[in-house]
Amino acid sequence: MARVRLKNLTKHFGDVVAVDDVTLDIADREFLTLLGPSGCGKTTLLNMIAGLESPTAGEVWFDDRNVTAVPPERRDIAMVFQTYALYPHMSVFDNVAFGLKMRGVPAEDRKRLVLEASKTMEIEHLLDRKPRALSGGQRQRVALARAIVRDPGVFLLDEPLSNLDAQLRVVMRTELKRLHGELEMTFVYVTHDQAESLILSDRIVVMKDGQIQQIGTPESIYDSPANTFVAGFVGSPPINLLNGTLEQSAGGAWRVVAEGYACGVAASMIERMEPPEGQEVFLGVRAEDIEVGAGPTSDRSTSEAPDSVSDHSWSVARASVVVREPMGSDLYLTVAVGGSNVKVRTRPDVRFDRGDSVNLFFDPEKLHLFDGESGTSLTLDI
Amino acid sequence: MWRRASLYIYALVAVIYLTLPFAWVAAVSFMPEREVTQQHWWPEEPTIGNYSLYFDVEGQSADVGAAIARQFPRAIVNSLIIGSAVMLLNLTCGSLAAYALSRLPFRGNLLLLLFFLGSRSVPGVAIMIPMYLLMRSYGLLDTHLSVILSHTTFTLPFTIWILKGYFQTVPLDLERAARVDGCTPLGALLRVFLPVTTPGLVAVGIFAFIASWGEFLFALLFTTTIASRPVTVLASDFAQELQVPFTVIAAGGVLVILLPLVLSFLFQRLIIQGIGGSVTG
Numbered sequence A: 001m002a003r004v005r006l007k008n009l010t011k012h013f014g015d016v017v018a019v020d021d022v023t024l025d026i027a028d029r030e031f032l033t034l035l036g037p038s039g040c041g042k043t044t045l046l047n048m049i050a051g052l053e054s055p056t057a058g059e060v061w062f063d064d065r066n067v068t069a070v071p072p073e074r075r076d077i078a079m080v081f082q083t084y085a086l087y088p089h090m091s092v093f094d095n096v097a098f099g100l101k102m103r104g105v106p107a108e109d110r111k112r113l114v115l116e117a118s119k120t121m122e123i124e125h126l127l128d129r130k131p132r133a134l135s136g137g138q139r140q141r142v143a144l145a146r147a148i149v150r151d152p153g154v155f156l157l158d159e160p161l162s163n164l165d166a167q168l169r170v171v172m173r174t175e176l177k178r179l180h181g182e183l184e185m186t187f188v189y190v191t192h193d194q195a196e197s198l199i200l201s202d203r204i205v206v207m208k209d210g211q212i213q214q215i216g217t218p219e220s221i222y223d224s225p226a227n228t229f230v231a232g233f234v235g236s237p238p239i240n241l242l243n244g245t246l247e248q249s250a251g252g253a254w255r256v257v258a259e260g261y262a263c264g265v266a267a268s269m270i271e272r273m274e275p276p277e278g279q280e281v282f283l284g285v286r287a288e289d290i291e292v293g294a295g296p297t298s299d300r301s302t303s304e305a306p307d308s309v310s311d312h313s314w315s316v317a318r319a320s321v322v323v324r325e326p327m328g329s330d331l332y333l334t335v336a337v338g339g340s341n342v343k344v345r346t347r348p349d350v351r352f353d354r355g356d357s358v359n360l361f362f363d364p365e366k367l368h369l370f371d372g373e374s375g376t377s378l379t380l381d382i
Numbered sequence B: 001m002w003r004r005a006s007l008y009i010y011a012l013v014a015v016i017y018l019t020l021p022f023a024w025v026a027a028v029s030f031m032p033e034r035e036v037t038q039q040h041w042w043p044e045e046p047t048i049g050n051y052s053l054y055f056d057v058e059g060q061s062a063d064v065g066a067a068i069a070r071q072f073p074r075a076i077v078n079s080l081i082i083g084s085a086v087m088l089l090n091l092t093c094g095s096l097a098a099y100a101l102s103r104l105p106f107r108g109n110l111l112l113l114l115f116f117l118g119s120r121s122v123p124g125v126a127i128m129i130p131m132y133l134l135m136r137s138y139g140l141l142d143t144h145l146s147v148i149l150s151h152t153t154f155t156l157p158f159t160i161w162i163l164k165g166y167f168q169t170v171p172l173d174l175e176r177a178a179r180v181d182g183c184t185p186l187g188a189l190l191r192v193f194l195p196v197t198t199p200g201l202v203a204v205g206i207f208a209f210i211a212s213w214g215e216f217l218f219a220l221l222f223t224t225t226i227a228s229r230p231v232t233v234l235a236s237d238f239a240q241e242l243q244v245p246f247t248v249i250a251a252g253g254v255l256v257i258l259l260p261l262v263l264s265f266l267f268q269r270l271i272i273q274g275i276g277g278s279v280t281g
Helices: A042-050 A090-101 A107-120 A135-147 A165-180 A192-201 A218-225 A228-233 A265-269 B002-029 B033-037 B047-057 B064-068 B074-104 B109-119 B124-137 B142-170 B173-181 B183-197 B198-214 B216-220 B231-240 B246-264 B269-274
Strands: A005-013 A017-025 A031-035 A058-061 A077-080 A154-158 A186-189 A205-209 A211-216 A241-249 A252-258 A261-265 A278-284 A290-294 A315-326 A331-337 A340-346 A357-362 A368-371
Touching: A005 A042, A017 A042, A017 A211, A017 A261, A017 B109, A031 A042, A031 A192, A031 B109, A042 A077, A042 A154, A042 A186, A042 A290, A042 B173, A077 A135, A077 B173, A090 A107, A090 A135, A090 B124, A107 A135, A165 A192, A165 A368, A186 A192, A205 A218, A205 A228, A211 A218, A211 A228, A228 A278, A228 A368, A241 A261, A241 A340, A261 A265, A261 B142, A290 A340, A331 A357, B002 B246, B033 B142, B033 B246, B047 B064, B047 B074, B064 B074, B064 B231, B074 B142, B074 B183, B074 B198, B074 B231, B074 B246, B109 B142, B124 B142, B142 B198, B142 B269, B173 B183, B183 B198, B198 B231, B198 B246, B198 B269, B231 B246, B246 B269
Parallel strands: A031 A186, A031 A205, A077 A154, A154 A186
Antiparallel strands: A005 A017, A005 A058, A205 A211, A241 A252, A241 A278, A252 A261, A261 A315, A278 A368, A290 A357, A315 A331, A315 A357, A331 A340
């Protein structure tokens, strides 16, 4: 059990700034995920929490203890590595027991604890084997057993699932969630897989270029991304980003206009910001927040076509289907709008196919507006 | 099919080419003297008489070459002392240097490595005289230490190169896991890193030992009496004494080869792993 606080943590490697002034408060027993593309500094940040890297500046606190200068062996942590890092010259039992041995736990207790941990991870039948005789999934379980056996305050996981095949990854993901429920530990989890982060986390920290882009629950990260990077990184398929200009019509209604489309913006959204007329913006809309209807020349209509692109509608004109991807429960359509492509998720019974002309309807409540230059959200209250 | 066959033929030719001289020396060592002059390839009346000279502890024999042969056990002990010391020096200095070179990104890392490699290209003869003067001024002539130090100078660069390559195959996460599990940096080195790299260490250790065991030039230069003379130098004394039977010299040759041969066979698996293999977590 431990609360982890990072204060203005910075790490330079030569001229490269790997982690840039990160301040973060991780609650006791929280499942926190550091999410970002490779090279964003998430692993370096994790290594600094572990004590494997020393920060260039800033402090790491466990509860009320400043551990910045404490070496890893004297921090109350356990870690699971991407490569598992099992000791190849030891049996599974010795691998799991190693940390206990180093901490001077008597042999009898060691045996009992190792058996307990292997029961939790379902590896009791593997205890005599050497790591090289194990499959990837089994190695992962041993690595987890080795970490939980010591009952650490903080549990650090560095992309633990990325070396597993897709099916096994799903199984182990569930396993991790179960573990977090059973163990009273703080989990800090590093991944570049946004789906993993959404499924597992209490909170997600999205990072890029060593800086925190956004901190929030999976829901808030997904529903209210702070900038175009977060919006594009979290969610699959990635959010559709269309550039356009914010305009106010004679009637006072606001809309985003560009070649090929015009989209009305809900008044409630406009109230939250001060939109200067003519501002360049990015319009963000997720695939599932788009309805697709028959276009002007299509006769395979499944929903009513709008009369025109007027002030009050929130529709898009002159769109045509480029790719149709049936996924079983869903159907993905890639639709050309002006110069860019928009991904739409719809019902599998929608019949539109390549070349069909369609209209797109954006859900006005689910729109995101970002500054055209900085990419920062214009609609998020911060 | 033909590819495979030609590969085997090539391998066979290589094996014969490499082992034939040794096989012949071994065969001769079991022949009575007259069979050598009859140019036999195989002893028809095998004898171990040629070896008895070397184990003539009481010093009764007055045969030609007996005086030299009698010193053989002592010379083998000298070779053992020198070889073991060279091996230990190589392992301690070599593993520390290779660890630093493979793990710590310090300035001049590559330059240092190239310097080590370059030092190997200097022929021993070129530094013979300065080395001799050095040893003399430190009063090390005719001591084990002089031979040990000189052998270490040419084995260590090789050791560092091999170990550096081997150490680089050890995943960094392995040591990190050990640190998180409660090891100090030294503890991680001793409890995880070294056990994992055993094949590499064994391989370079044995290579260093064998290189030292077979070295002749420096050993000849620095040693004058049986107090420090290794077996290679002693064996060359036969050449200075006329009339020593070829069969006796061959028996001496076999005795010299024996230990390196046994070592190579015993640690064959580890040596191959250490040279060609890698460590996987």
